[in-house]
Amino acid sequence: MTENFVLYSNIAVYSAMAIYTIAFIMFTLDLSRRSASVAAPAEVGATTRVGQLASAGSTTLLERVEAPAAPPATKGPRYLRAAVVLTAFGWALHVGAAFFRGFAAGRVPWANMFEFTLTATAIIVGVFLLVQFWQDLRFLGAFVVGFSLIALGIATTNFYVDVVPLPPALQSAWLVIHVFVASLGTGFFALGAALSIVQLLQARRAAGRAVGLRFLDTLPAADKLENLAYRLIVVGFVFWTFTLIAGAVWAERAWGRYWGWDTKEVWTFIIWTIFAGYIHARATRGWRGSRSAWLAIIGFGAVVFNFTIVNLFFKGLHSYSGIPGVG
Numbered sequence: 001m002t003e004n005f006v007l008y009s010n011i012a013v014y015s016a017m018a019i020y021t022i023a024f025i026m027f028t029l030d031l032s033r034r035s036a037s038v039a040a041p042a043e044v045g046a047t048t049r050v051g052q053l054a055s056a057g058s059t060t061l062l063e064r065v066e067a068p069a070a071p072p073a074t075k076g077p078r079y080l081r082a083a084v085v086l087t088a089f090g091w092a093l094h095v096g097a098a099f100f101r102g103f104a105a106g107r108v109p110w111a112n113m114f115e116f117t118l119t120a121t122a123i124i125v126g127v128f129l130l131v132q133f134w135q136d137l138r139f140l141g142a143f144v145v146g147f148s149l150i151a152l153g154i155a156t157t158n159f160y161v162d163v164v165p166l167p168p169a170l171q172s173a174w175l176v177i178h179v180f181v182a183s184l185g186t187g188f189f190a191l192g193a194a195l196s197i198v199q200l201l202q203a204r205r206a207a208g209r210a211v212g213l214r215f216l217d218t219l220p221a222a223d224k225l226e227n228l229a230y231r232l233i234v235v236g237f238v239f240w241t242f243t244l245i246a247g248a249v250w251a252e253r254a255w256g257r258y259w260g261w262d263t264k265e266v267w268t269f270i271i272w273t274i275f276a277g278y279i280h281a282r283a284t285r286g287w288r289g290s291r292s293a294w295l296a297i298i299g300f301g302a303v304v305f306n307f308t309i310v311n312l313f314f315k316g317l318h319s320y321s322g323i324p325g326v327g
Contacts, residue, residue: 188236
């Protein structure tokens with residue numbers, strides 16, 4: 001039965017990756033459509049304006065006048081809606097892969113880097129889909145689906161290991177709580193970082209330094225993107241704070257101390273400090289614009305570093321990569 005569950009899990013994850021690939025292409029096509037929808041009205045508006053001035057015999061220096069882009073339709077084109085539907089379908093298979101892996105192992109599926117990647121990326125995509133009920137962030141689909149697709153590709157080719165029993169230190173209910181809330185926090189940090197990247201591009205576009213990225217004219221302004229990123233990061237910060245607390249309780253149960261300056265513990269605290277500084281600086285020091293965006297991106301970069309470099313190349317009590325010869 002274990003072998004069957006492992007087989008079902010592998011089939012589900014590869015199927016999810018195939019569907020994510022199609023969804024990624026559709027999300028990317030939507031960005032191209034946005035650029036085209038902005039370019040055409042702008043050129044028509046400029047030509048009409050020049051003709052009006054010329055027919056009136058105006059001696060004013062004629063300049064190119066661009067008509068403002070019409071806002072995109074609320075529902076979007078069919079292939080954008082199809083991209084969201086495919087993402088949801090791929091996510092269902094993705095979650096199924098995690099569950100089958102858990103059934104095969106007889107435990108929660110996050111005892112090694114492969115299993116954690118499988119679960120964490122499912123949560124990231126799930127958070128992205130859930131947030132759509134609050135704000136239309138489908139323009140982040142290419143980033144979220146692309147990031148998850150790359151992570152799953154690396155996990156299935158480089159991190160994959162057979163199902164093994166949990167080490168004694170991981171046999172705790174606090175592990176379930178600790179890792180689950182960390183994954184939730186990572187999902188919100190990922191969306192906040194994606195919004196911050198778009199915010200930086202939007203600011204460059206407004207300053208005339210990203211003229212070629214016309215699709216940005218169909219997206220929210222930089223200040224709105226910043227506010228959205230801030231709200232998502234605050235939610236992620238709450239989850240990450242609880243990650244620290246649950247991790248300390250787990251450490252006391254496993255090793256008899258709440259804090260031991262283990263590499264993983266230190267980096268988890270560094271991430272908490274970065275985002276705490278982001279929230280504090282933005283709220284009290286007036287850090288707005290590009291500075292807050294870069295801090296959000298650096299914070300998410302620290303999360304990725306903590307999961308990859310720290311897990312693979314640093315020794316410690318948290319070395320549970322599961323990869324032979326590593327950790």
